[in-house]
Amino acid sequence: MIRARGTRVVSVLEARRAAVREALHAALAAAVSAGDLPTVEVPAQVAVGEPRDRSHGDLSANLAMLLAGPSGRKGRDVAAILLRHLETGRIPGCARAEVAGPGFLNFFLEPGWLSPVVQEVLAAGDAYGRSDCGGSRRILVEFVSANPTGPLNVVNCRAAAFGDALIRCLRAIGYVAEAEYYVNDAGGQVRKLGLSLEARLRQLRGEAAQVPEGGYPGAYLEDVARAYADAHGDAVLREPEDVRVATLAEYAVEHLLAEQRAVLERFRVSFDHFVRETAIREHGAPERVVERLVQLGRTQERDGALWLCTKASNEDNDDRVLRKRDGSFTYRVPDIAYHAEKFDRGYDRLIDIYGQDHHGEVPAVRLALQWLGYPVERLEVLLTQMVRLVRDGRDAGRVSKRGGNFIAMRDFLDDVGVDPARYFFLMRTIDTHMDFDIDLARSQTQDNPVYYVQYAHARICSILRQAGAAGIPGVPAAVLDHPAEALLCHCLATYPAEVRAAAEGRAPHRLTAYLRTTAERFHTFYVQCRVIGEEPARAAARLALCQATRQVLASALGLLGVSAPERM
RNA sequence: GCGCCCGUAGCUCAGCUGGAUCAGAGCGGCCGACUUCUAAUCGGCGGGUCGGAGGUUCGAGUCCUCCCGGGCGCGCCA
Numbered sequence: 001m002i003r004a005r006g007t008r009v010v011s012v013l014e015a016r017r018a019a020v021r022e023a024l025h026a027a028l029a030a031a032v033s034a035g036d037l038p039t040v041e042v043p044a045q046v047a048v049g050e051p052r053d054r055s056h057g058d059l060s061a062n063l064a065m066l067l068a069g070p071s072g073r074k075g076r077d078v079a080a081i082l083l084r085h086l087e088t089g090r091i092p093g094c095a096r097a098e099v100a101g102p103g104f105l106n107f108f109l110e111p112g113w114l115s116p117v118v119q120e121v122l123a124a125g126d127a128y129g130r131s132d133c134g135g136s137r138r139i140l141v142e143f144v145s146a147n148p149t150g151p152l153n154v155v156n157c158r159a160a161a162f163g164d165a166l167i168r169c170l171r172a173i174g175y176v177a178e179a180e181y182y183v184n185d186a187g188g189q190v191r192k193l194g195l196s197l198e199a200r201l202r203q204l205r206g207e208a209a210q211v212p213e214g215g216y217p218g219a220y221l222e223d224v225a226r227a228y229a230d231a232h233g234d235a236v237l238r239e240p241e242d243v244r245v246a247t248l249a250e251y252a253v254e255h256l257l258a259e260q261r262a263v264l265e266r267f268r269v270s271f272d273h274f275v276r277e278t279a280i281r282e283h284g285a286p287e288r289v290v291e292r293l294v295q296l297g298r299t300q301e302r303d304g305a306l307w308l309c310t311k312a313s314n315e316d317n318d319d320r321v322l323r324k325r326d327g328s329f330t331y332r333v334p335d336i337a338y339h340a341e342k343f344d345r346g347y348d349r350l351i352d353i354y355g356q357d358h359h360g361e362v363p364a365v366r367l368a369l370q371w372l373g374y375p376v377e378r379l380e381v382l383l384t385q386m387v388r389l390v391r392d393g394r395d396a397g398r399v400s401k402r403g404g405n406f407i408a409m410r411d412f413l414d415d416v417g418v419d420p421a422r423y424f425f426l427m428r429t430i431d432t433h434m435d436f437d438i439d440l441a442r443s444q445t446q447d448n449p450v451y452y453v454q455y456a457h458a459r460i461c462s463i464l465r466q467a468g469a470a471g472i473p474g475v476p477a478a479v480l481d482h483p484a485e486a487l488l489c490h491c492l493a494t495y496p497a498e499v500r501a502a503a504e505g506r507a508p509h510r511l512t513a514y515l516r517t518t519a520e521r522f523h524t525f526y527v528q529c530r531v532i533g534e535e536p537a538r539a540a541a542r543l544a545l546c547q548a549t550r551q552v553l554a555s556a557l558g559l560l561g562v563s564a565p566e567r568m
Numbered sequence: 569g570c571g572c573c574c575g576u577a578g579c580u581c582a583g584c585u586g587g588a589u590c591a592g593a594g595c596g597g598c599c600g601a602c603u604u605c606u607a608a609u610c611g612g613c614g615g616g617u618c619g620g621a622g623g624u625u626c627g628a629g630u631c632c633u634c635c636c637g638g639g640c641g642c643g644c645c646a
Binding site for chain 2: 049051053055056060065069075076100103104106149184189214303304306316317318325331355357360361362363383386427429431432433449452455456460464465466501502505512528530533546
């Protein structure tokens with residue numbers, strides 16, 4: 001490991017890239033002063049990447065192609081000129097460089113040049129892959145936020161896995177990220193919930209009550225009714241209607257919310273804040289939002305209702321009602337007030353994770369917030385696409401929060417297991433309309449990719465146990481120059497960048513791809529390279545590689561909230 | 569009709585911030601490998617005009633336009 005500029009640690013990969021970059025700049029200067037190239041502006045971003053195909057070298061630069069336009073020459077010609085002026089001696093361990101393709105300069109380094117990364121990983125320990133890119137900036141991530149009118153389902157499961165993994169990734173790169181759940185515990189739906197519970201309670205007493213039209217007919221309210229009766233009897237039924245409904249609605253909300261929290265906890269998803277709509281309404285925030293929007297001239301009275309004039313903005317395709325004819329607010333008013341309140345709490349960035357079926361509401365909320373003077377550019381709305389259920393190879397109906405066809409998250413976890421469920425959802429981008437094969441999920445034991453990765457971890461643990469018993473030290477006693485070792489080292493070296501990309505790109509699914517590649521390379525290494533029984537220096541070096549690989553696998557799995565078993 | 573998302577191998581999906589050395593993985597199919605650190609593994613074979621057509625560029629799966637196909641929204645429901 002090389003220390004440069006104070007305490008900043010530069011990895012062997014970064015250091016070698018920097019050396020290539022510097023050598024290229026020197027070559028360019030030499031070429032210009034020799035008159036081989038016209039004076040050109042040096043591009044700010046000279047990419048020094050790692051080619052996928054190993055026959056293309058270890059590092060690759062696109063500088064010549066960037067200069068092709070400005071210098072009026074072909075990329076290949078510029079590359080040849082640069083190569084002529086290039087002093088490969090400036091790059092440690094550089095055996096040769098060559099021109100390839102449309103003008104790439106490819107650099108071939110000595111075998112095993114990435115070996116030092118093993119010590120970097122082991123020295124950094126759990127901190128390897130973490131960074132302070134976020135600079136302790138505060139991010140609030142709101143997700144799941146399901147209505148407290150029923151159990152969570154598979155769609156919520158997708159959002160939960162994504163939001164939680166994203167938060168873990170953001171924290172890993174130095175953001176102060178907080179998880180928030182917004183509880184819609186007010187409004188017409190909650191009243192209907194109370195009425196539905198009342199019907200169930202009456203049914204318990206043998207009355208011929210019916211769950212009202214537009215209510216919640218799910219069987220789960222029968223359980224809630226029994227729980228209520230056990231705790232409080234049925235005296236509430238003799239109260240006046242408004243007291244009756246409010247009491248039962250509140251009970252149902254608390255009961256269902258507790259169930260939601262329990263299943264989320266089981267799914268390893270925890271929230272820092274549960275913010276309730278009733279709390280937002282309590283001090284008149286919705287009224288103030290409407291007043292200000294009226295004062296700002298962004299509203300219009302029409303047909304007895306108050307409308308937000310969003311259509312004129314070109315960002316929404318219709319105006320939206322704020323206050324209904326009956327005088328009550330639509331759900332979007334407390335929604336706007338809630339977002340205003342989130343801004344007021346002083347976060348540097350707000351992230352909302354919603355289902356695609358709510359995307360139509362986003363423009364109105366954004367516009368209202370913008371008009372109210374909030375910095376909406378700091379609000380990111382991420383939409384998770386729908387999940388299509390497939391059973392017996394056929395469409396088993398779409399899953400939406402409002403559709404009747406859903407699988408409860410609790411049952412889903414019983415079938416599939418937490419690790420596979422999390423991994424399964426995190427393998428795909430949230431933009432994908434994913435097919436969820438119920439049969440495959442049920443049978444997933446060996447086919448699920450999560451086991452492939454976990455197995456690599458368990459295999460390493462087995463080696464570590466036996467090597468420990470054999471007294472083999474894990475130290476860099478030899479250069480790791482076997483092709484399988486080199487590929488594995490490369491995975492270790494790119495891990496920090498991968499974590500950062502996952503966090504900043506809001507794309508934790510990148511880590512599942514990374515894990516697969518790393519596990520695959522370990523399995524290949526396992527078959528091709530033995531640890532125990534090799535001559536001592538090589539055994540020690542390979543053992544260190546195993547330790548470093550285990551550490552990175554465990555770290556990446558941890559960012560996804562998936563366990564890293566020591567035995568399987 | 570309008571808005572958002574998607575269209576890549578038989579199936580399910582990757583392909584990072586405005587392109588290059590990007591056509592991939594897994595599963596399924598076929599053939600091989602357990603007396604040595606876990607075979608939940610490894611090696612090999614076959615498989616795609618990247619929905620279509622234009623455009624920008626030295627270069628497009630990736631960017632722009634249009635078209636086709638699918639999903640979801642477009643409630644004084646949330």
